[in-house]
Amino acid sequence: MRKVQTAALTAASLLVFGGYYGLGDALDLVPGPVTVAYADVAPQPFPTPAGPSAKTSTPAGLETGAPMPSKAALTSYVQAVASDAALAGGGVTASVVDVATGEELLDQHAATGVTPASTNKLLTAWAALSSMGPGHTLQTKTVLDGQTLTLVGGGDVLLAEDAGDPTATVGHAGLGDLARATAEQLKAQGATSVSLRLDDTLFTGPQWSGDWEEGNERFVAKVQPIMVDVESAQEEIDSGQRAGHPDDPAMHAAKIFAEHLSEAGITVDGDASRAAAPSGAKELASVSSAPLSDILSVSLKSSNNTMTEVEGRLVALQAKETADFAGASKAVTARLRKDGFDVSGLTLLDASGLAKGNKVPARLLTQILAKAAGDEGGSAGRTLIADLPVAALDGTLGNRLHDTSAAGTVRAKTGTLDQTSSLAGVVTTADGRQLAFSILANGFAANSGSAVGAAIDNHFVAPLAACGCS
Template sequence: MAVATYGVLDAHDKVPGILTIDRDPSPLASPAPGVPSTTATDGSQASRVVVPTPIPPVARSAASSGAPQPAAAALRSALAPALADPRLGRSVGLTVRDGMTGAHLLDVAADQPRTPASTTKLLTAAAVVPSLGPETRLRTTTVLAPDGRVVLRAGGDMMLARGPSRPGEVEGHAGVGTLAAQTAAALRSAGRTTVTLGLDTTYADGEDYAPTWDRAYYPEAIVGKVATLGLADGLVAPGRPGPADPAGEVAEVLRSELGRAGISVRGDLVRAAAPGGSRPLAAVSSAPVADVMAVALARSDNAVTESLARQAAVRAGAGGGFAEVARWVQAELARRGHDVTGVRLVDTSGLSKGTEVPARLVGDVIVAGTSGRDPGMARVVEDLPVAGLSGTLAGRYVSGPAASGAGLVRAKTGTLTGISSLGGTVVDADGRLLAFAVLADGIPSSSGTEGARAALDALVARLASCGCR
């Protein structure tokens, strides 16, 4: 029991350990004005996810397209003390780039592959969002089979509401209750009030658990089952594992909601592909893929990230296995012009051991968004957690040397035993937008998770407070 408890704390970054979830370290923190938040449908504050507006007011007013670019020599001098902080150890890769031109301002061992932990999700987002399309919506549908069976067809949405659709939110944007009401209306129009129920999960099908993940990760709420159909309140949260059968849970909610709508559902659930000749009944659609990915990054949700990557890979003609999807992400990054030398992806979420990435590549994909070269990645960067305000950075940059970065840094975090990483953007003292990536994978045990984070945050905050000319 003690080992399991330690594993959960480790996964949620409360103690040092091999696991990574990177959840919001301060779930009770209130979002800033204009930064909407969503909570689990059970009202749990522990699972709050804050999705920032495209640019928070403080960053919008600070950034300026006419601001001067920092000088490389001055930047190196300003960051040298922070890079030498013993809490970061001796294995640090750093790249600092001009956010508008992509010019390399400072590189420190930036080509050496290092373990990025959950910062891996930035690479996945850089492949998935542009490939699927930022505005693409994931459709969950019902069809009427020739034998009178209503078949629920998965379409990739793992964030369905149990009841009515909530169009103003990402989690629960599409609701099973709304799908049931529309389905019931179509059935009554066809003169049917009694049906059987089927479930078709053949869309982007694959294993629900990676062979490289410890089997204990699921009961410890470190990762949920990877699926293409699920409920928003089934996403894992501290102390709350996900359902063993996400798609089956949605089917049972649909059964109940159809009953409420006056349609009697008899017999057991039939799991099979919808037969030829089935007629459409109803459909509900998720929030845009870019917004779904934003929630996955804000929560650092491994299962949602893997699900989106699998859908993109399958649509592109690759296989749906974890290793196949990881290979597709790497190939897609290369196809989009990124240098993937030294990259080794074991999965697409950063949960598995063995993934290695140079800081340079993390910087490359961020610049693709900040420079406007890749509109899909621009959406990803805009929606990254904001220092002191949202997601996994809500409780960071709120005091001490890092406080100068509050509201000005937005980044994806990564944490494993001996590893701390950040990749994102910062507005410097002159108003220039900079892109950065820093991977430290030799953190001494004496630093601990909190010490390493404090050192990393102080380094990035130095970028915010330095004009460096």
């Protein structure tokens, strides 16, 4: 017992001694590693970053050593589509081009112009990107002449009703923002009331094509240079929530602008009326759209007819043609010819593909896609390919080609009209070969469009993506 007490006292003494010694060490009274004093460390210079020791190389081009699909295999794919029961009474044209070499691997009446439906939008998209550039933006502005304020449409048909969202494409610019900025400028000049005019004279000619079939009103709005979010309006129509677009989309936008102007403290005398802005009017404020590259991503993925018709008119203006159906068709054709595409067999009546009288050769579609995907495509080509719907993922291809080799590997533009079904895009095959393809079916029985689309997917596109057919 005595030994235990002695051991306990010894341990306690050591703990006490250790505690006091640690305190003395911290206060630098006895030797030891612990201290509470600030270390006197001389500042060191910030290191100079060193560049990479090895030279960086430019990205490699397309792999030209990957096996090439055989013409016999590709021909069997398109023949399988043509012989499908859904195609009874109809015909098929098709083209497949190897992107790396430009060689046409499949020619199924590829030079014959046929009704393209919405694959027609590829022509408009290329012409827009090539002539205006992916970074092109559209301005909606206000100008003042005396006591008359004019809202000037510049081609933006994705305007938000109130505040814009700079991170978005749809609703990037807002009518509410424009109204508030305009009100601020008016108040700075001592103005508290104005008469409001709408200038939508950027576009001319008919706002509805005589080449469109009756009943297509629900698929396209009147073609005007200023609208409130035409994409969301179309989505609502497609889902059955609305009866249609506003009867007068441009004036609808002007009325919304007038409401926000009033809320911002500016009295609007009477109703808005239409008139071109006076040449000497002073600009007060403006809002800018998202870049063209983003706008095309919306219109191509959803196959928005109104947006594409607007884009066609913008191409016409760039080419100094009349901003109407005829001018847009002329300008798009001229741009394609200028960029080296063979436009023989091409007939364009609109920009969107709604007109059954449009005639586009399958070869022209693959020419555009092959150039866009290849080394010569530049920023216009890269943008076009990136903006296309992806199989089994988004846009009009979101519900197609699931559980196939094409899922996620095919980017393509769809086309659907009564008795027309088409698809044109690019694919990297299972063998690693990048191909541009187009296939257009026409003249089949009415109401067979869905079955024909499935035949194209199952007999042509999915086997093309899975192709180990060298």
